Amino acid sequence: MKRIFVKPRELVVPGTLLAQGPYKNGRGTFREGNRIYSTVVGLVEVRGDLIRVIPLEGPYMPEVGDNVLGKIVDVRFSNWAVDIGAPYEASLRVQDATEERIDLMKTDLRKIFDIGDIIYAKIKGYNEINQIDLTTKGMPFHGGPLRGGQLVTITPSKVPRLIGKGGSMINLIKKLTNTRIIVGQNGWVWVSGRNDELEKLAIEAILKVDRESHTRGLTDRMKEFLTERLRALKEEGVIDEVPQIEEKSDEKGEAE
Structure with a gap:
């Protein structure tokens, strides 16, 4: 029998029965037989057949496909170490940062990204040994780090x-x-x-x-x-006029 026992955005605690049947269990959940349970205190998210729980507190837990901001914390021979606020350091390899062919023996990678730079990237891979791989290809501001701000x-x-x-x-x-x-x-x-x-x-x-x-x-x-x-x-004379805008209220608070 295929059934979901909770509503999207519902607050759950560890051990809460979320669903049973051929659903995929994502972050913040575990499977026991054909049933899926929550492992954390958080909000339920249902995407098609995928069920996961987004923790209310704690560090960011990576998921492939997420768009993230990160800070370069080290420049290595063929990659950059990136802090994305996760429990584990992420890595951005040269081939995932530029379309150009780079001669690593002649190129100083600090000319592309340096320590302290802020980048906008996508999580390309995340495996069982907590290796997080990033890519900036195809992302806005692909040409370099975010300036100012x-x-x-x-x-x-x-x-x-x-x-x-x-x-x-x-x-x-x-x-x-x-x-x-x-x-x-x-x-x-x-x-x-x-x-x-x-x-x-x-x-x-x-x-x-x-x-x-x-x-x-x-x-x-x-x-x-x-x-x-x-x-x-x-x-106070800081701005010339107050912008006028009409926006519909969003009580659900969910991103589409």
Whole structure:
């Protein structure tokens, strides 16, 4: 018999029966016979036949296909060591970072990525010995590291709430603060604005979502919060006008 016993985004604890039948068990779950149980305290996510639980706390746990932000922490002979906020260090190999043929005996890899650089990458592989392989090919900003801006961290399980359904929440913050924002599924968020005060406001909004992600009416409150702060900045002469935007509320808080 094929059956799911929980609802998407439902909060579960270790040992909760999630489903039975020919489902695939993903992160945060284990299988016993034909039944799947939760191994962590977290939120249920159902994607087709895949069932997983996103932990509410703890470090980011990698999954192949995730888009993440990372910081270069070491430059080696043929690869870079990258911190992505996971329990284990990730690796970006030369062949996964550039289309060019690189002579490793003659090329200083620091000219491509150096220690401290922030990159936007995809998790290409993650195996049972905790080896995490990244790739930047095909990703935005493939040509180099992210320049300027600030890096903010939030709880990885709250990333869907920050994005919002159809991108509603993150687009609201971007448009009202006139900033560029990249959200990694590892909970790292890069924010860059031409105006320092608007950049700070965008960061404040992101951290507010992290704190209040469990509450209802957050999108409407966020719009009100940003509008009030923007009016104050206008009165101070920091900005010329307050942007006007109409956004639909997102009470479900799920990214599409």
